[in-house]
Amino acid sequence: QVQLVESGGGVVQPGKSLRLSCAASSFTFSTYAMHWVRQAPAKGLEWVAVISSNGNNKYYADSVKGRFTISRDNSKNTLHLLMNSLKPEDTSVYYCANAFGVVPLSDWGQGTLVTVSS
Amino acid sequence: AIQMTQSPSSLSASVGDRVIITCRASQGIGNDLAWYQQKPGKAPKLLIYTVSSLQSGVPSRFSGSGSGTDFTLTISSLQPEDFATYYCLQDYIYPWTFGQGTKVEIK
Numbered sequence: 001q002v003q004l005v006e007s008g009g010g011v012v013q014p015g016k017s018l019r020l021s022c023a024a025s026s027f028t029f030s031t032y033a034m035h036w037v038r039q040a041p042a043k044g045l046e047w048v049a050v051i052s053s054n055g056n057n058k059y060y061a062d063s064v065k066g067r068f069t070i071s072r073d074n075s076k077n078t079l080h081l082l083m084n085s086l087k088p089e090d091t092s093v094y095y096c097a098n099a100f101g102v103v104p105l106s107d108w109g110q111g112t113l114v115t116v117s118s
Numbered sequence: 119a120i121q122m123t124q125s126p127s128s129l130s131a132s133v134g135d136r137v138i139i140t141c142r143a144s145q146g147i148g149n150d151l152a153w154y155q156q157k158p159g160k161a162p163k164l165l166i167y168t169v170s171s172l173q174s175g176v177p178s179r180f181s182g183s184g185s186g187t188d189f190t191l192t193i194s195s196l197q198p199e200d201f202a203t204y205y206c207l208q209d210y211i212y213p214w215t216f217g218q219g220t221k222v223e224i225k
Contacts, residue, residue: 035214037162045154045162045205047214059212062119095161102168104152104209108161 002027002107004096009112012086022079022096022109030054030074033099036081038092039111048094049081064090086116120144120208124217130225137193139220141206146186150210153182153191156219157202165204166191196222 008020022034036048049060049070058070069082079096093111100106121144131137141151149169154162164173166182169189179194193200201224206217 044219045156045207045216047207047216050212050214061213099209102150102171103164103173104167104207104214105154105162106164106167106173108163111161 002098004098004107004109006094006096006109006112009094009114011115011117013118014087014116016086017082017084018086018114020081020083020094020096020112020114022081024077024079024096024098027098027107029077031100034070034072034079035097035099035105036070036079037095037097037105037108038090039095040089040092043092046092050099051079083114086114088116090114091116119213120147120211120215122206122208122215122217124204124206124220126220127218128221128223130223131196132225133196133198135196135225137196137200137222139191139204139206139222141184141189141191141217143187143189143208143210147208147210149185150208151182151184151189152207152209153180154205154207155200155202156205162205167209193222 003025005023035050051070067085071080095111097105097108123142151169153166156162170182181192203219203221
């Protein structure tokens with residue numbers, strides 16, 4: 001069955017950087033668009049970023065544009081999110097999710113918690 | 119960005135009740151509307167995509183309808199495992215946006 005496993009979360013000071021990873025298995029990773037979605041504590045879901053299957057197209061939420069960079073390595077079935085200039089309001093559980101054709105965000109990882117605090 | 123407004127924000131219902139949750143988009147999104155269920159401490163689960171297409175494995179008591187800017191999720195007969203928070207998502211244009219969520223609680 002499809003598996004998405006996030007890693008790289010932790011506690012980081014404001015202004016610092018963190019890189020999240022998402023390891024994918026049991027589906028043809030290179031043919032799926034991949035997304036990051038986050039959820040602040042006790043809050044709703046917020047879409048963060050997407051990368052196309054071949055990595056050529058990327059889109060970001062306004063709240064992270066210019067600070068976060070999404071990337072992927074299709075040879076390693078891995079998705080990344082580089083987060084720079086972190087702010088306390090970036091504190092969230094970060095989920096990776098896949099999308100194919102008209103089916104959005106069909107499979108999700110378990111999430112990784114990022115806490116931005118001094 | 120397109121704003122998605124869900125109503126109600128929360129509701130109390132009993133097992134067996136029919137539950138309807140609505141989602142309104144700030145502009146037309148065609149049929150690019152999905153619904154997710156999330157239980158505490160868990161990742162969201164896709165229920166419905168393209169307004170009314172049921173994701174594989176999702177019980178038929180869940181259904182979706184609507185077009186343009188107004189959409190609904192209906193649970194025909196609420197079951198104990200359905201108590202959760204539900205979110206709509208527009209995947210019409212980036213940035214994708216979620217509704218603020220509807221928490222379905224036990225009456």
